[in-house]
Amino acid sequence: xxxxxxxxxxxxxxxxxxxxxxxxxxxxxxxxxxxxxxxxxxxxxxxxxxxxxxxxxxxxxxxxxxxxxxxxxxxxxxxxxxxxxxxxxxxxxxxxx
Numbered sequence: 405x406x407x408x409x410x411x412x413x414x415x416x417x418x419x420x421x422x423x424x425x426x427x428x429x430x431x432x433x434x435x436x437x438x439x440x441x442x443x444x445x446x447x448x449x450x451x452x453x454x455x456x457x458x459x460x461x462x463x464x465x466x467x468x469x470x471x472x473x474x475x476x477x478x479x480x481x482x483x484x485x486x487x488x489x490x491x492x493x494x495x496x497x498x499x500x501x
Contacts, residue, residue: 410462416446417459423447463487467494 419440426433437444451459467489470480484491491498 407462409458412442413459413462416442419447460487460489463489464494471495 419442423433423436426436437447440447446455463483467480467483470483483489484494
Protein backbone atom coordinates (compact mmCIF):
# COMPACT_ATOMS: atom_id res chain seq x y z
CA UNK A 405 0.00 0.00 0.00
CA UNK A 406 3.03 2.28 0.01
CA UNK A 407 2.36 3.87 -3.33
CA UNK A 408 3.81 7.26 -4.22
CA UNK A 409 0.31 8.72 -3.87
CA UNK A 410 -0.19 7.22 -0.40
CA UNK A 411 3.18 8.48 0.80
CA UNK A 412 2.62 11.93 -0.66
CA UNK A 413 -0.79 12.36 0.94
CA UNK A 414 0.50 11.02 4.26
CA UNK A 415 3.20 13.69 4.13
CA UNK A 416 0.59 16.37 3.41
CA UNK A 417 -1.75 15.25 6.20
CA UNK A 418 1.04 14.98 8.78
CA UNK A 419 2.43 18.37 7.73
CA UNK A 420 -1.03 19.89 8.14
CA UNK A 421 -1.15 18.55 11.72
CA UNK A 422 2.28 19.95 12.49
CA UNK A 423 1.33 23.32 10.99
CA UNK A 424 -1.82 23.45 13.14
CA UNK A 425 0.25 22.67 16.24
CA UNK A 426 2.65 25.51 15.45
CA UNK A 427 -0.26 27.89 14.97
CA UNK A 428 -1.83 26.76 18.23
CA UNK A 429 1.38 27.47 20.11
CA UNK A 430 1.70 30.82 18.34
CA UNK A 431 5.09 29.90 16.86
CA UNK A 432 6.23 31.41 13.58
CA UNK A 433 5.46 29.12 10.67
CA UNK A 434 7.75 30.80 8.12
CA UNK A 435 10.66 28.36 8.49
CA UNK A 436 8.33 25.35 8.57
CA UNK A 437 6.56 26.45 5.38
CA UNK A 438 9.86 27.18 3.62
CA UNK A 439 11.00 23.58 4.15
CA UNK A 440 7.92 21.91 2.67
CA UNK A 441 8.31 19.76 -0.43
CA UNK A 442 4.71 20.44 -1.50
CA UNK A 443 2.76 23.58 -2.26
CA UNK A 444 2.06 25.55 0.91
CA UNK A 445 -1.61 25.74 -0.15
CA UNK A 446 -1.93 22.01 0.58
CA UNK A 447 -0.94 22.77 4.16
CA UNK A 448 -2.45 26.17 4.88
CA UNK A 449 -5.75 26.01 2.95
CA UNK A 450 -8.69 23.63 3.45
CA UNK A 451 -8.49 20.55 1.24
CA UNK A 452 -11.15 20.11 -1.41
CA UNK A 453 -13.41 17.07 -1.36
CA UNK A 454 -11.46 15.63 -4.31
CA UNK A 455 -8.18 16.10 -2.43
CA UNK A 456 -9.60 14.41 0.66
CA UNK A 457 -10.85 11.54 -1.48
CA UNK A 458 -7.38 11.14 -3.03
CA UNK A 459 -5.74 11.31 0.41
CA UNK A 460 -7.90 8.44 1.68
CA UNK A 461 -7.97 6.26 -1.46
CA UNK A 462 -5.21 3.98 -0.17
CA UNK A 463 -7.27 3.18 2.94
CA UNK A 464 -10.17 1.93 0.83
CA UNK A 465 -7.89 -0.20 -1.33
CA UNK A 466 -6.24 -1.65 1.77
CA UNK A 467 -9.52 -2.57 3.44
CA UNK A 468 -10.91 -4.05 0.23
CA UNK A 469 -7.79 -6.20 -0.06
CA UNK A 470 -8.16 -7.36 3.54
CA UNK A 471 -11.73 -8.45 2.91
CA UNK A 472 -10.78 -10.25 -0.33
CA UNK A 473 -8.10 -12.11 1.63
CA UNK A 474 -10.73 -13.05 4.24
CA UNK A 475 -8.93 -11.26 7.08
CA UNK A 476 -10.63 -11.42 10.48
CA UNK A 477 -13.65 -9.12 10.25
CA UNK A 478 -12.95 -7.58 13.67
CA UNK A 479 -9.65 -6.27 12.31
CA UNK A 480 -11.43 -4.65 9.35
CA UNK A 481 -14.12 -3.18 11.62
CA UNK A 482 -11.44 -1.68 13.88
CA UNK A 483 -9.90 0.11 10.88
CA UNK A 484 -13.29 1.35 9.73
CA UNK A 485 -13.91 2.84 13.16
CA UNK A 486 -10.41 4.34 13.54
CA UNK A 487 -10.54 5.91 10.06
CA UNK A 488 -14.17 7.01 10.46
CA UNK A 489 -15.27 5.14 7.33
CA UNK A 490 -18.49 3.28 6.70
CA UNK A 491 -18.97 -0.13 5.14
CA UNK A 492 -20.79 1.41 2.18
CA UNK A 493 -18.00 3.96 1.55
CA UNK A 494 -15.43 1.20 1.36
CA UNK A 495 -17.30 -1.82 0.02
CA UNK A 496 -20.33 -0.29 -1.68
CA UNK A 497 -23.98 -0.79 -0.75
CA UNK A 498 -24.81 -4.05 0.99
CA UNK A 499 -26.61 -6.68 -1.06
CA UNK A 500 -30.26 -6.85 -0.13
CA UNK A 501 -31.66 -10.36 -0.24
